Amino acid sequence: MSTALFLPPASSFVDVTDEEIRVQMGWAFRSHFSKTAVALAAETHKRPLSRGVHGFAGQWLVNGSGRGIVSINLTPAQRGYVMGFPVRLRQLMMSVAEPSELAAALKCSP
Numbered sequence: 641m642s643t644a645l646f647l648p649p650a651s652s653f654v655d656v657t658d659e660e661i662r663v664q665m666g667w668a669f670r671s672h673f674s675k676t677a678v679a680l681a682a683e684t685h686k687r688p689l690s691r692g693v694h695g696f697a698g699q700w701l702v703n704g705s706g707r708g709i710v711s712i713n714l715t716p717a718q719r720g721y722v723m724g725f726p727v728r729l730r731q732l733m734m735s736v737a738e739p740s741e742l743a744a745a746l747k748c749s750p
Contacts, residue, residue, distance in 0.1 A: 652704060654736055656745050661712075663720075663734060669693045669702050671720035671729060679715040681746035683708075683739040693722055698730030705735040710742050 655662040662672040687706040694701045698717055703709065711733045718729045736742050 654734065654742060656742070661746070663702065663732065665693060665702050665704070667723070669700075669720065669722055671718065671732070673714065673718040673729070675746065677714045677716065677718055678712055678746050680711075680713040681743045682711055683743050684711045684733065685709075686733075695722070695727065698728045699733075700727065700729060700731070701733045703733070703735035708735045708737060708739040709733055710736055710739045710746075712746060 652665045653663075656675075658675070660672055660674055661678070662670075664670045686709055690701070691704055691706075692702075700720060700722075711731060713731050714729055720727045720729045720732070
């Protein structure tokens, strides 16, 4: 389904460096923020039925799967873009192939 919406898995990624996190889901969502903004990162066992980019009031779900959801709380709130429009991110939940590895990598923030 995501390929039909021009959101193939190849255009979706999470990139973690020593200083920054970049998240993108094709044309639908993008954000980058400092690792120091990560207040909490944990794997969650919630299994949302929806797929895509959904959110309201600073809480956003970016997923192509109902499994492997990582929840990231951000302090202070950060900037994201949904279909090119700026949004505020206080909590970002996203599906990834290795949720425990991502959560562990983000807990290393200073």
